[in-house]
Amino acid sequence: MNLEEVLQSLPADASEAIVEHNFSQPFLKALGFDFQEIVPQFPVSRRAVDHAARKNTDEDAFLTSHKNPFLYMEVKGRTENLSDKNHPDYRRAVLQLKHYLMSPESKTVRWGILTNSHHVQLFRKHGKVVHPVTPCMALSGDCRRLIKDIKRRIEEPNRALIIAVYNNKGGVGKTTTTLNVAATLAMLKKRVLIIDFDPNQSDLGDALNLKPLQGKILDVLKSKDPSIRDVIKPYKFEHPRLKEPLSFDIVLADEDLVSELDETRLKQQVKFHALRRSLEAVQADYDYILIDSPPNWRIFAQKALYAADVVLVPARHDNLHSLQNAGTAITQFIPEAQAKRQEAGEAGPIALPIFMNNAFRETGPQIQLMHQAITRIIKEARRNANGFDLTPYFYPKSRKGHENRKMIAIPYMAYISRADFMHVPAAFAFKPAREQYLNLVKEYFV
Template sequence: MAIILSVANQKGGVGKTTTAVNLSAALKTIKKRVLLVDIDPQGNATMGCGIDKYHLKNSVCELLLGECSIEEAITHSDKTKIDVIPANTELITAEIALIKNKHSEYILKEALAQVSDQYDYVIIDCPPSLNMLTINAFTASKGIIIPMQCEYYALEGLSALIQTIEKIQVTTNPDLRITGLVRTMYDTRNNLSNEVSVQLQQYFAQKVFKTIIPRNVKLAEAPSFGQAAINYARSSKGAISYVSLASEVIRKTKTPLN
């Protein structure tokens, strides 16, 4: 039975897609069966896995609209060695249709249930906003991983996300929990980064992953080659940090997500 985790933050530019792709690839290197679901119309996770988002036979759009099966929507990424349900801007069409339909927030959950026994982890890359796509992801998930850039507005955006999670717990998914917060694009030389990091640890304690994702050139370069850092530059600090994060995720998800 797969553990389904959403990677989400309503604030953009915090390393959300980078985390979704690199965590998925790192889990694969630890011999886990992984499915990455791109549910962001920008399709950046799709491209980051070396899949051409402009020429998709089936995508998460067709899946959500009931125009293909989940097996037909899954594409294998040769570059990252993981299975992917890709996305592109056509997903906006699906979002509009979902708003009009009753009980549409459960569509992704019901689809993933059909392949749950084929994977150890399903990682969902969410859009940087609260919409019907995000609600589908949260409804389907057991836990949420929140990438956080340690900057001035970080905590403000986090409070909005927590309010969203609480609403989902009341309406569609009472079992939803925060798996952990991961500090991304971290620069130890930056005093503000260090101050915000301390604040996160004070407020969220054990919810903050010990692994810190540094600012790293190889992490930034890898998507342009359609690869995760572990495939592009295995010995880079970015790649090593995501393997460490994957190990933490495995440890955290072996026990209940409180």
Template sequence: MAADWNEIFNQISPNANEREIETKFVVPLIKDLGYDSDEYCFQFKTGLGTNAVDFAVRSNAGRGDKFHDSMTEPFLLIEAKKPSEDISKPSHINQLMSYLSHVNCHLARFGILTNSVQIQLYRSHGRVVHPLTKVLPLRDSKAEETLAKIKGLVKTSAKALTICVYNNKGGVGKTTTAVNLAATLGIIGFKRKDFVFNNNSKKNVLALDFDAQRDMTKSLFREPAAKKLRGLSFSYEGCNILSKDKAPLTECLDKNISLCEAIYSYKVKSKKSGANAKVSEVPLFDVVPANDEFKRYGEDDCKEKVHFSKLRELLAELRDKYDYIVIDCPPQVSFFSRSGLYAADVLLIPVKHSDLASLHNAAKVITEIIPQMNELRKEAELTALPVFYNDEEKDIRNDEKFRGREQEMFANELDFIVKSYGENYDLKRYFKKITAETVVIPSSATISSHSFERLPAAYKSMKVLNWYADLVKHYFLRPAKEPELNQETDVIPKKSEKVQAGIDADKVRTIRSTLYKDGKIDRKEAEALFKLNKQVSGADNDPSWKILFVEALTEHFLKDEASPGAVDEDEAAYIIDKIKADGIDGAELDLLVNIAINAKSCHESFNAFVLEALRASVLADGVIDDSEAEMLRKVIYSAVGDKGVNQAHADFLFDINDSVSGAANSPKWQKLFVRTVSEYLTKDRTSPGKIDGKKAEWLIGRIGSDGKFDENEKALLSHIKASAKEIHPKLQFLLDFFGYKFGYK
């Protein structure tokens, strides 16, 4: 039965407290949204200290549990306020946004702020929280209509987040940002070495050029006439050609043609290894390019015919198809920029720390242009994200010259901007001081040069891809395995305290909050982690304990200021001493592997220790499974780096192979063994493909050294015979003999 809202509102006192709003209004609201009593819980712990949101809601359908009992993965959060409180206060909004980002709530899709007089719905999309509605009145004749609208949005809200890249000041790299942001989002889900989003699912991305200059279009596509230019050969990976078969963007605006008719799939050419491998085209993201006639929309007669709300209308049908829509529009206030701002959910503002005008214009966008646009928008309000520093001549986060006088002047300018423009706005959340965590995209010839290839720089340079991945990670999307940081009191047990029952998930969350209270893991905390792990080793611990132990200590050792990203001799000695003391358990082995894989370089003593630890682990049961083979591969090739496989690596694998010969090992083990030993034998930099007498004698001594000639050794010899360009006669004789005897080719 539908709620009688007039009756409900009449029962609420004008001086009601939050508890009365929760029981008399929020509970009926939850039921009106279609949820049962076992699908919501009161005072839900968000995972940040003792913080709790008033209500968390999630359907039980298809879950196999009751949310009221399991209290996992809420879908909707509701925060109630007294009727006398204005829910548009920044403190209330920031509170809800913060809850939606906490460890127990970051999968929630929606949040509601209400005081029973007003209500506002927010959406959470990755790291972004933005309003889906304006602040809507409830105590009027349209209360049922308003609440029906909220219900409809919660049930059917589109999945896309629409991002407009804009600054009122030109020359700050808006188009470069839009292109590489779309490119980075588009490559998520494709495995790339050292890419932070390797474990995230594929994202559908649309980039839209809404600038009469057509810079995005020109940087990604060639004109059809380019095919006919004599003497020119375009063989670049990103050589996409515009087509007359697609509808021009201007026709979509003029004639109500669907934007689907104007979409191009942006592809790169990919060639797999092998002599006969074919080149294939891999689609990574979609693009709506701007055509030549687009510039006429800057003229008055066209602006009268097409309203700037048109783009938002055209994008409506695409919001369920894409995860992200990225709009590039020009500086200044024009038909093009107003259209982009009106269509977007959030605004990404690039600035330069040394460009005073870019900083002041960003403040003007936030305090003047966005409020004007929100007055015109009928539905959700546009939200600005904190500014980021783009096209910088140097990485100002780590530049010694920036510190001191220049940094002081910059900080003073930010303070001036906050005070001058921020009388009615909390500008500190948009203009933050530069720290080691600040997102900075350095200026680079690497970025600009690839426009000639019609290819985003993020697809040609891993360094550039990581710059933009950092932007995505901080602003839009959590890496699939990123730790969630909390803040609480010190709960790490004292040295004498024994933890017999193991560590449960709640304890892990509390320990995590202690460790990350100041944003870093110091040596004292690292010591405490090692001690605690020894205390709970072998106990029934929640899996999140091992994750925390590995991630926190990896961060401690690889973010050391003395040797960032590396494990030097002193650190290697410290780690070995801490782990070796009482034997190596599973968490410590995972830590060693994780450090080895993620470090830029490690001291040889550390690499040797990790390999020996791995040998002991994989030989414990005499069989190598998939995960062990993969672990071995990652550690060996992390240690190899640019130097190539050496004899120690090859001997290591032969020793293991001799120990597990004849067991039901994973096929990945044979593949690793054959590949790695072959690389040592044939990828000598001075004579690639040639196996000399020294290596031939080594291999002859290793083959069958355990008295067996197993399938992995046969596969190795077969591979060598097929791939080596020149083989020493001693080894050639062995290959021919074994080939004849055992029948391999």
């Protein structure tokens, strides 16, 4: 039976076992894996994911070696609701798939599929990040397009993770974070591109003593087939103790984006997806692309979030508005960007846990005030944002029934402003800053 016949023959209330037995093999086969390339009940951290798959090589057959899985598929019964993002069935299933993908034995796995044979969703694993790359799609009627879409994505070479750094509160460290995370990833030999998408300030280029462009990005964004490639510049950091310079690439801000056109005209001329498409053109050349965004929720911030796979949100423990705005970004702005992406048949972006920038090391009255404020923000979000639970975004180590208020943080460091004056990333110039950012990068990405 081919996949469509299988789908038609399955009863509407088919149990997990029935779906697994009848649907999994034909579906994975349609994605290009033959019988010898699929292992059912693949053991992962004392449990088992329903299917693991990987193309065989001349030396190594996956069915016999069980080595280096490439893709996991978790199967559910047809009565489980995977089409409603807020449904407990869906949330549980995603957590389970993420757990498998993040397990130490899953190092080589790059893709995760969640399906109940009514719906299917594809997730990507990039370093420590798992993010959806397609919305939850219906498997009905002619599913050739859907299969083609998933197949195309999983066969592509590894592409950069696109990270927007965003909080609509000003001065929380968006630019500093973009620069130092990029520098740290570059030290780890990752290929990194950073984008200054805050043309009103152009702080990112300024931090490296590089002058803004004029008109170039506007041309890229307005073009029919946009590619950022022609406006990329290399940045190199040289030091006598370094065998070779440390480097990453940068796209500088474009002054004309703010001086030539008002926001209404800009919105007419630059399509919503223009930044995303222009980055996709170079996405296979990098491991990470970071976008520095402005402190508001207007055109550039909206496009930056729309373009991203994930959003990194800095806040300050001693600034109430930065905490509130971090909550608003996660409960309102990111879902707005998700809705726009869904209109284009895509998924994303998702929020990473918030981190406290400029944080004090010691505990004290200010820390207590911060926790009290966060508790209020979490409660309000539950009430006003459809039951949205912000807890894991503020307290990523917290588990149900086990409260843990440890937060991800970068301390206050005088080195950071010193590096500002020197026009170099602090992580390149000062060891203590390097160590802090290395911790941050390991927490989130590698």
